[in-house]
Amino acid sequence: MFGGISLNPNFSFPVWIVGDSYIRRAFRRSKVSVGKNLGLTADITWFGVGGLRWGSFVCLLNSLLRSRPAPNVLVMHVGGNDLGQLKGVELVRQMKGYLLQVHERYPTVKLVFSCINMRRVWRYGPPSKVNNARVFVSNVMSTFVGTLGGVEIRHPEIKHDSAGMFLEDGVHLTDSGHDIFITNLQGGIRRALEH
Numbered sequence: 001m002f003g004g005i006s007l008n009p010n011f012s013f014p015v016w017i018v019g020d021s022y023i024r025r026a027f028r029r030s031k032v033s034v035g036k037n038l039g040l041t042a043d044i045t046w047f048g049v050g051g052l053r054w055g056s057f058v059c060l061l062n063s064l065l066r067s068r069p070a071p072n073v074l075v076m077h078v079g080g081n082d083l084g085q086l087k088g089v090e091l092v093r094q095m096k097g098y099l100l101q102v103h104e105r106y107p108t109v110k111l112v113f114s115c116i117n118m119r120r121v122w123r124y125g126p127p128s129k130v131n132n133a134r135v136f137v138s139n140v141m142s143t144f145v146g147t148l149g150g151v152e153i154r155h156p157e158i159k160h161d162s163a164g165m166f167l168e169d170g171v172h173l174t175d176s177g178h179d180i181f182i183t184n185l186q187g188g189i190r191r192a193l194e195h
Helices: 021-032 056-068 090-107 127-147 173-192
Strands: 013-017 044-047 073-079 109-115 151-153
Touching: 013 021, 013 056, 013 173, 021 044, 021 173, 044 173, 056 090, 073 173, 090 109, 090 127, 109 127, 109 173, 127 151, 151 173
Parallel strands: 013 044, 013 073, 073 109, 109 151
Antiparallel strands: none
16 A cells, blocks of 8 residues: 555556665666666666765755656665764754655655665774764664654665675675665665555
């Protein structure tokens, strides 16, 4: 069911996945693995921008919402590039304020927060400090999106010490890492469509 409507295999729900290079790279991987729509009854449009930070995400989403009909489901994977440059408390304040505005303006859009995953390398600070901020932001935003009727996506299998998970840069995922990430996205979108 989506908003009281039975999911019809002949009808595709519009879904946007918006985020940083993880999204851009996951889209490329999905095209050769499960397909751009992740095997779901959805019409998924991917908007992945390398190096995307929260302020640029807001500009991008505002532009998309002005130029296209709003989707049924909005998946967001953003915030990792802000960690170490912006305090976690400030990042959460900005995220909550903006997402509350989006929810109030588009109450039928199901918000899905893809938690910030672990990395081997954090570019803007000591790994333990940045990882603590990552956990804080992910936990607070997961709870907040839930209060708006949204869904969280966690990535517990993506660990900084997992062999074969990351490319040499310690930030981006290998194909096997992307397969896990994509499976998690798929599960979160499915929950949002059925919720």
